[in-house]
Amino acid sequence: MTERDLGSLLERASEHLPEVDFAEGAWAAAVAGRARRRRLAMGAVAAVAAAGLGVAAVQLGGSTTPRPTPATSSATRTGAGTLSDGTPYAVMPLEGTEAQLPAFDVGLPSVIDVRGRAAQSYAGPPRPVVAVFLRPDGAVFHPVLVSGDGAEVVLDKVDLQWTFDAGGDSASPLGPHAVGGGGRYVVFPQGDHVVRLDTRTGDTVSYSVPSHHVEWVGWTSSAGVVVARDAGHAWTIDTGQARPSAVPVVDGYEGRYRITAADSPSRALGLTTYDGAKPVARGFVRAPMSGVWGETVGTQQSAATGAFFDQNVTAPVIRLGDGPIYQGLVAVDVPGSSARVLLAPENPDGQTGRFKGCCTVLGWADATTVLFQSVGTHGRWILAWNVRTGTVYQVSRLVTGAPDDPPTAIALAVGTRS
Template sequence: MTDHQLRDLLHESVADAAMPDVADRAWEAGGRRRRRRAASAVGGVVSVVLVVGGLAWAVDHREGNRSAAPTQSTKPTRSTKPTQSGAPYTGRNQPDGSYRGTSVWWAPSVGQESSLPYTATPLPTTIDLASPDSGLVGDPVSRALAAFAVTRADGSLYSIRVLGADGLLRGVDLGTAPDGPAQVQPMRDPEGNLRIRAGESMLSPSGEYLMFPQDGSIRVFRLKGQQWSTIDTGSHSTWDATWTPDDDIVLWDPARPDAHPPVYDVRGRPVTRAGATDDLNPRWDSDPYGLPRRSASGSLAQSYTSGADVPQPPSLGLSPGQSDWIGIASAPDAILVLPQEAARQKQCCEAAGWLDRDVLLYESRSSEGFRLLAWQQGTGNFWQVSDVVGWRPGYQSVVASYARLPVVGTRAVS
């Protein structure tokens, strides 16, 4: 039985009682123990293997890979758990349509996502942002798989946590230094609001560094040793700073997409490697969001907003171009359509990384919560990976930033 099913049963067990719903509190109390078990279950496949690739098509216009041979993937068996939309998802291993000669595949609906089997990955099945932690000071880690920033409804920062390879979250303190001001200061966003910039480019591809843009500088935090440093950027805009695959920092400016922005290494030294920014252009004529992600085989995935006339599932009665989608430049290319529904959030589904040479990890944000899902490119195989819980939708928002994950084989787990 999966963590997701256990949580459902816990909710059902108190649903008929005339008492407050204590299921979430009970679930959160056991979260740390579950994550330790989940981490140990995949500990054998976690490694320092990373994916290599050039700088990808486009950085986030708004908010804002070295590998060993992957293990052999096995085909999962489908869950038969009923969902809110009726029958569970049953994919087929042929495209659902085409767009400009590119195969188009339809992702499961929000209601069908909970019917998908889980697959073993370096990430725990539950990522509980409200779980107690000892922080980096009491429980240091030199690398992170992901970083999560929780913000309040007014945009102010509530917390930042990093997820270690052991499946545990550790808090990062951006507050007052022992002998001076706060380590990170708020800055003006493109709309003029004063806030701390904690976006999708927060965590470096290696998972060793966190980056926080400032006015006239970049603050860099090295997890190993918990060391802060500052990169002086002069008059260059820093809000949209992003990482290269080599942990260098590009001061990309969406207002000047064809320019050659400055590039620095983590010590603040200028980088002049030829072609460092040659690929900062979208693969398709549509508006991208989130960061592009490159697989071990060289495939690039980028999320796009609705608007392109990609085929839509006819059963949903959608008009052309109504759904967000993920474009994959590969051999062959592919498009994954995330069917528009009332439950889906705007810009719902960022590409988060690759779990295998052809298995894409992506987000699904909806009124049902924040899930991480996986898709085996060119097939109807989808899996659940993680539920991100422990935050209050409507009162808080979550920004996730991902390192390049170790390449592992995918398989269904019970």
């Protein structure tokens, strides 16, 4: 493990395809099966709620009705309002209270053990595959496929290496755009090539890339086409061709939109729109941003990414004792050229809470709900943020060996990740 993987830990120590990308029938069946199990356990009231979840999952690719949970405490209530610059905001509950949040069902299991200790060796994929993570094994990683009921299958014959940039910093070879083909294919960057895994067969195919430092790869809005990127170049690979080759594309990106930090405080967000992998429009959106974190993931009309904020704007929102608010998420309504932010406060009274880079966008459950990973001293979670209401929900708890474990690289096969 090198500098980039320990970055968030050192920071904490020093300062404390556009389509819905899932197999519709399989996913709906998984959610319905999950709802049936809950009905047996929770009785008649839960039966009504679970049935509603099944209908919403088929129609929207994820339930918009929270699962029944105990009433939330004051520590888990989210505040909302408008910042001094006019940006609508919501505030995340304090780190460590995620288990008290209302639940949101998108077909993911409520607990995912990212240590992979209970994973079974591959004898066929779990049905359906709803997420993928990487299990470290010495100097390599093995992909682990996760099903909607929590079963895990490890492909222990598939060895994946760390990615390295030109400066020698390393990172895990898995990003939020990695899963495509309705959950059938997963792509991984591997230095001078891309590996595509077929989850149905366990087979892999490699595609050569004219670089030694490919760090990112993901599916585009064009069926079968992936983008591979290093720090300064991008290539498209049409995996449907008989002999796929890496074709250079200027400023290419695997998402429909890309949010970047602008160089002027009055134009705090840069927004680039892509057709396939090619940039076709550029603009700016006002928001109280000082930087961005992680990749941009979008829908047809919205985009979201991790964010660092201008604390001069966010400071008035801080409750007494909650510490600074310098990070969280930003979501952009592209047609409206407007942004909303989710603020992630520190824990009160100087306690260690969220790590720097706490919040990473993984996808969208539906047109208004962002799925993201939250990391802190008390654990890791996949959470959901409704950008219209500001409500934050729990989706899945990620079980790790210890809070100081390296950041969890996980890609979803549910919802929208364009």
